[in-house]
Amino acid sequence: MGNYKSRPTQTCTDEWKKKVSESYSVIIERLEDDLRIKDSELTDLNSSDEAFQKVNLNYRTESGLSLLHLCCMCGGNKVHIRTLMLKGLRPSRLTRNGFTALHLAVYKDNAELVTAMLHGGADIQQVGYGALTALHIATIAGHHEVGTAPVHTSLRHYFTFCTVLFIFRNSSAGVGNNGCSNKRFLDILLHPSSSTVNAQDNEDHVPLHFCARFGHHEVVHFLLQGNFELQPHSVNIYGDTPLHLACYNGKFEVVKEIVQLSGTESLSKENIFSETAFHSACTYGKSLEMVKFLLGQNAMSINHQGRDGHTGLHSACFHGHIRLVQFLLDSGADMNLVACDPSRSSGEKEEQTCLMWAYEKGHDTIVTLLKHYKRPLDDSPCNEYSQPGGDGSYVSVPSPLGKIKSMTKEKADVLLLRASLHSSFQLQLSDLEFNEIIGSGSFGKVYRGKCKNKVVAIKRYRANTYCSKSDVDMFCREVSILCRLNHPCVIQFVGACLDDPSQFAIATQYVSGGSLFSLLHEQKR
Template sequence: MGNYKSRPTYSCTDELKKKISESYALFRSKVIEDLRPKETDWTELQQACSSGDLSTVRSLLSEENAGDTTDTGLSLLHISCISGASSSQIKLLLRKGVKWSTLSKNQFTALHLAAYRGDVEQVEALADGGSEVNQAGHSEVTSLHIAAMCGHLEIARILQTHGAQIDVGDIVKFSPLHIACYFGHEKVVEFLIQNGVDINISGSVGDRPLHLACAKGNLKIVQQLVEGNGQNKADVTVCDDEGHNPLHFCCKSGHLVVLHYLLDHGAQPHHTNIYGDTPVHLACYNGKLEIVKQLVSLTGTESLTKENIFSETPLHSAGTYGKNVELVKFLLDQDCVDINCQGKDGHTALHSACYHGHTRVVQFLLENGADNNMVACVSEQSGDSEKREEQTALMWAYERGHDAIVVFMKHHKRPSDESACSDYSGSLDGSYVSVPSPLGKLRSMTKEKIDVLQLRATLPHQFHLQLLDLEFHEVIGTGSFGKVYKGTCKGRTVAIKRYRASSFGAKSDVDMFCREVAILAKLNSSYVINFVGASLDDPSQFAIVTQYVAGGSLFCLLHEQKRLIDVHSKLTIAVDVAKGMDYLHTLPQPIIHRDLNSHNILLDEHGHAIVADFGESRFLRSAEEDNMTKQPGNLRWMAPEIFTQCTRYSVKADVFSFSLVLWELLAGELPFAHLKPAAAAAETAYHNSRPPVGITFPKPIVSLLQTGWNTDPDQRPEFREIIPILEECRQSQAVAMLSNVDPPPSLFPSALPMVTQQEVDGEGRTTPPLVGHVSALRNHWEAEASRNSTGPSPSDENRRRMPFPQLDKNGYVSDPLSTMRAAMAKDLSDDKSDNAPDT
């Protein structure tokens, strides 16, 4: 862990608390937006409700207009509550059938707005009139949450009397008690405790109300929680999912009075969280000198020698904070603290101060005996080998660009030194090589854990699975993430994508897992894989469960089983895939697949295709988004704009991949089979090469391929334009004849122009009509030329008249339009000659 060089500023809990704070700030703004409506284009009845004119409301109100709402979704009840109308008006509207359950566009009921305003009469009238007091609105917040947030005690009483669930959770599983503690409303906390709330109820990351109260430093609420009501008391040693106990929160925030109270009631002063931090560590990371003094005075020096997982003692932590020299001085005054104490990775407090650019602390440490020649050992992974590099504190300052510290350290001279930095200054310019900081990896680790915690909170309950719910059978696939099994889940045959056991630090795995689960949970189409659920409990138990598709992948069918598929079935698969991709691209929040290839197209027992594997997919927020991942997906099917390191690309990248899949499906071969994947991607991106289009391909398909794999994404069609072309080809008489199926009614006046003659190879096996390999095309040309030539070899005239594409030295199309031009030239030639070869 020392390779990270510094502990992150925020823990996952801190990050989530910040987001919760921002969420409730957004909540307030949404409420205020509803409370200040624009009254333009309001009806006379709506204006009467707004002005509280009860007689006019009574005369105008009818069954027909009782359900009227404004452009922002405000019902007559909303308007009445906003304007402070009397309870009589509220009761009248309810009697006349105005629905209390109507949600505004900001997801609030009239009861939510009345509770926020603190209007006791309106709340009582709504509750007495049958309003559901537990109805959730924006962010799953109920009216009791709102009363707790605003500190409206009387309204909380009314809601509780009318059946409000006292332990109900919002979107992050915060109960009204959490909210009251977070916003510091002592009387509401007292009321909730008296009415039997679960004092130790857990939020989405295991955070209890006591944790929030300690972080806020509200002694009165802390006392209420700890003293509780009978047996219902807060546990002062309880930990959240990251191992923080109430003392951690108190010390990080610097609340001395709460600190003393917790210690008097049995708090554990040397307990460590999952990062190895004691309360002293967190106090030092946040510069809380008085907290550190009190902890050391009251609980001893045990914590001062403990290292966290980042190889840092409290002295390192104070060096990382770096804004309180007095704190550093106090720690060095303790007998057990060594100024040159090295963590497990070898770095000292001087390293930490240099890394974060704290000049005053660096100076103080050097003047008090810090050794600037001590080294930290940083490991760099390169392939299968591990390289260890020793780095001084000066190198850490160089790495971060803290020039003032570098100059100071190079010229600093202690009384015992003959020259300043003599051992290092002579070789610095010649040997020092800056190494990239791994700090970003640590921030990524924190972000990934936040993503998992949020996924747990937001994923609908029906999709939450336990690993014990699953039975694993045979392995049906493998990948860098782990393995895919055939299995059963609650009696249903399913496919289980089991991620290998990994830590939160494995960004690619966690990021892929979270995005795939979030996307799958949004999908509902017969053309994309059906999501069953996911195991989210622990990184070692990550698993995604989907429907089991019996036919396997298109890749397996074409290239491993080498099955011969008739043209009609091939086009059926193509249509299904196009419909699946069109569904993804036209969702309210479009999804770009980014890894469309024959491996990720599954076939059911009826020969229909299903688009699968959304590990590389992501929601597309904007067409102009410029932060897309570089080179996601399989290189062989990758669009040129992605391969060339572009970070701005659109759903048209999926169209390019689909075009290569369509060619692969019709040709029965891998695109650029003679090249490795990276070379194939480079060939398409830098040489504008494309696979050869067979002369037996239907002409509409040829045209579709040419536009679909166009270098310019804007020139590629959308899937809604592709589907009709494929459907027309599939229903044509020519395809029906080739596929030995009954031709459909003559929807199209002429059959699609395509070659129907099949070749017979040396083994007597028939070659399918849609063959794309270069050698097969050339053999076809030679055979056709031989049949139509009287000489022993094909004539130049016959060669000129064959619609064969222009090929490069590798046998692939160097000019993507050459096939089209060749086909057009042949049509013109056929019109002028009665002796054209019969194709």
Template sequence: MGNYKSRPTISCTDELKKKISESYALFRSKVIEDLRPKDSDWTEVQLAVTNSTDLQLLTKLLDDSNYLEKTDAGLTLLHIACISGAPCSQIEKLIKKGVNVNALTKNNFSALHLSTYRGDSEQVELLVTNGADVNQSGHSGVAALHITAMCGHHEITKILLESGAKIDNGDLVKFSSLHIACHFGHEKVVELLLSNGSDININGSVRDRPIHLASSKANLKIMQLLVEGTSQQKADVNVKDDEGHTPLHFCCKSGHLVTLHYLLDHDALPHEVNIYGDTPLHLACYNGKLEIAKQLVAQTGPASLCIENIFSETPLHSACTFGKNLELVKFLLEQPQVDINLQGKDGHTALHSACYHGHLRCVQFLLENRADMTCVAAVSDQSGDSEKREERLYCERTPRQTALMWAYERGYDDIVTLLKHYKRPSDESACGDYSQPGSLDGSYVAVPSPLGKLRSMTREKIDVLQLRATLSHQFHLQITDLEFQETIGSGSFGKVYKGKCKGRVVAIKRYRASSFGAKSDVDMFCREVAILAKLNSPYVINFVGACLDDPSQFAIVTHYVAGGSLFSLLHEQKRLIDIQSKLTIIFDVAKGMEYLHNMPLPIIHRDLNSHNILLEENGHAVVADFGESRFLRSNDEDNMTKQPGNLRWMAPEIFTQCTKYSVKADMFSFSLVVWELLAGELPFAHLKPAAAAAETAYHNTRPPIAVTFPKPIVALLHRGWHSNPDERPEFREIIPTLDACRHSEAVAMLSNAEAAIGGGAGISLSLPMVTTVRGCQDGMDDDGLGGEEGRDTPPLAGNVSALRNHWDMEASKNSSTGVSEEKRSYPQLDANGYVSDPLSTLRISMPSMLRSCPLHSSLPSCTSQAPSSTSSSDHQDPES
């Protein structure tokens, strides 16, 4: 479909702005985490610091043995005093006692950062007077001046500048405090920064200036401050970023009329194009901004109406690509320079654009205004790779690239039906299902028959035919062979059912027919069937067959695994799992991944997470769901798909848009699954999946290690989630360690002791889980388990059916003894798989029953010792 298919849905600048927003949203969540600490396990002197009315108590308790105390979150007494609003005399006393004024919490915040965020100018002045570093970088490279620019505390801004704050220092994405103040719209801070010499034209990561950020906001005062500037410098209203966007581009994309008028009045160039060939009018139309389009045409003339970008699109094409604002399309069609049937350089019309994006009402509106359905788009000759060339050659032998064909290939059946049967008032009849290919009047066009759907122009349809020819006969199934029962899962592809196939209980993954309009869904189906047909291992899902005869009936049939997914077991059913069973699951998954990675043609899973690990009734695990998997033909491949799989378990090299990665990405995901299983909660449960992936990729954060994790597992985690894929082990290297762990005498003793202390079936010992954020050695005894009490981690029973009985009996016991469900401290998950209440992961109980338990330190190291230091950048504090 020509160059048009190559159009990016989001520009590099948009991507950067998104990362900035996510970064500062994450920054806020980390600050709030430190400002609302959990004080139930604080010492007496830490609690005394929070009591601002009883200064004598603090004086009495504070001595040389406790003035350097820190909480689990890394809060010093000075941090506690600042966040609790302690009087300045108390803060000064702590500083004079020797508390480090520049100490950072585990979230990388100093006392000055927290006081600045709170807006306490008196505290800030006291801290900088007593040696606080005003340029100290904290979380995301943010200094105190960035924080005050974000929050709009102009009085604190003045204090920091007078104390030597570097006004043009950049954060992690090279944004200065002026960038931040413009982005968040704080006029007084912008004015103060400019009057103190801030560089008005300073560059961000993609050469975006403060005026670019201000122009995307509806704040006229800030725009005036930048454009009118100072006697030394002024902002250029036509300055471009790396993608050629001017402030007017940003303004038109955001839809701010007041800013538009101001920029045009100050000589902004209305017909400038970015590197994609977009004028400001293009961006207004791509984003459905009707009033902006009207004002641009009225004030700058119609010159932009006929300009095509590099995707052969005029503003009318752009408005139909957006497709949701018919008033905008109508306005453009009313302009005398605009032709509804104008074909771009590649031949596609506005009707093609609306059909490609599935805008039914827009298609109907265009047809009613005499859009021509017979206009034909060309196939691009500019593609250099072999796949594109093959597609082009194939397209030349297929039906013409009409708007109907674009809708047909995208799977928009309602638009196809409309185009095939549309009847204009002047037409005698509409098109039928058996139109003649030679008919060229505007009322109808040739369409392949339903049987020809797989023989239409796209290469992915050829892949289905090849799969049908090469798949072994034993795996060919008919839809009539299947008996569908209840739904057990769903996704973007369709639904998964429990059912029967020739008397055998199976799981049936049924694809929606409409999903085969998209290339990615066809690729997923073909790859999954091709991969499953080659697998034969007790550690991966057993393939039964596939239905390939009719696209509307495509399905994949596998063995039914009765225990369900590990995710469901841990986070939805909240089953109790003992240490022996946890290690068995880990071992089984590792064996499955070893099998995949060491096949003659290695398979990279790319979506390994607790959703795709299924449990048999006997407690053993199998690896499943190969929809995102692919054969790895060479370690040097650089055409891997960007960001496949679930973000929460995604390896950093995949999340950062790398297209050259290896099987070591699976090891990273496996390590997070191991942590999830041992900890009993989601990795980064308080964050949304995208934010969790960003934490691991951009901040090198890893989940906190509990002191109760066996030392060999801790060592495995540190290697497995290393930021450098080359430093991660292969699965065949770690299997001996896992096997030794699960068969060790200590594990057997611990499992038996759990049952004994529990008093029989339905009662188990809860292992203590103390979340220590710095490494795994702090508080750990010589045998690999911690000696402190902490959070309850549900132990495991031996098999899935027993777990259900165990949980029911536990629930009954708790209700009879008055233990409420809320006290069990399990996170509440929403439909997206992350906790709806972030603080629920912090509400942890303190069991006292294990304080004297001799088994608490009885698990020896199986093969290796955990790392003795966490000074490496890959072993840093997980929340830093």
């Protein structure tokens, strides 16, 4: 069994997809580079047909484009293609970037020119840059997510004609080094069977896993409704069903399709990280509707514990989903249930509540919520908020990681404010002269003083170790708002000291009338 906290964010399939996507980007970049030609290089091509008959067949641009390439790129027609090929211009010529005219015609989605070149004898199996055939280019240029076989994309989207034409002319539609029978491949596309819809990759994913993960609910509906002997509850090497992947990625429409069309069997299945589909939805944490839907199936309790003991509330706390945590608590989730770390030996198992999971990840707002949460109609908090099995020590905030997160965010906020605030508004503490105190509050004190011989009001922030809403955050917000205000009815902003939190100060126009708060509430006029 795996440790939930060590669950990888990417699978081997993700890494493979990333590498493929990077290679696709390079291919598209090289194709686009071939499509950039100088205006002077188009002069002969855009002249009369008579002139076209007299052009130099050996002409090539600086990037290695032949006249055949130019015809495919710049509005040539099948007559031009046929004429050039009859005159002996070889369609197998490659540009400097490694593409034939057929590659470019396919990339431009020009079925007429593709047909003309194929009828003229162009080799549809000729490889160019990266050992790519024209069929590969057709599928890459579909500008759509590619699944396990790129031909699926081309058949469904923009390059249908090109792909079908290649298949019927015995092009290899295989991926990698493994070619396949084109007739059999076409049969698979048009007449899927149980052996194909349940085909597995090297991580035991079936097609339904990918459809669920990427949210293709129409395809999910088609597969589940079809008579294909689909196995909707199959698991990959991580123990994930398609429903797990849909929940992990927030694909609510797919979740509803799977549950409504295949039943609730997947709801009770746990993966190797002790997560059911409900846990997975809590790990995603951004769709309350999806969580409500799963709970509404009555297949399991909101307090269902995985093999390691962790609940959906643990998962939500671990990933910092405070809205979901609030919802689960209001719906009856028990924050006292404990999970055990499976990586420890049996004699050293440490029991941890969801509060400890939130504390460990530095989600201090959730820790505070759990510590002070009261159920509706309750008069007291729900528990003692101490770690079970420990020494009973009280959990306090900020947590170590929470403090680091807070400090990092504060420093970033100050740096951004310095970069955006005009230099005329940036003051040094030495520019200010503090006189008598004219007000105070939780933020610090307000002084009457001077800034560059001008009488001003100076709000001096006091350094505060920690509070629920950072003083640094409040200071940055106030300065960013004041510096944009310029109106006779609004106190004028003079500047701010930004060098260090211990020296934070804001200087504004001094108004002798005193505090508006005092006028409204203290003097009670």
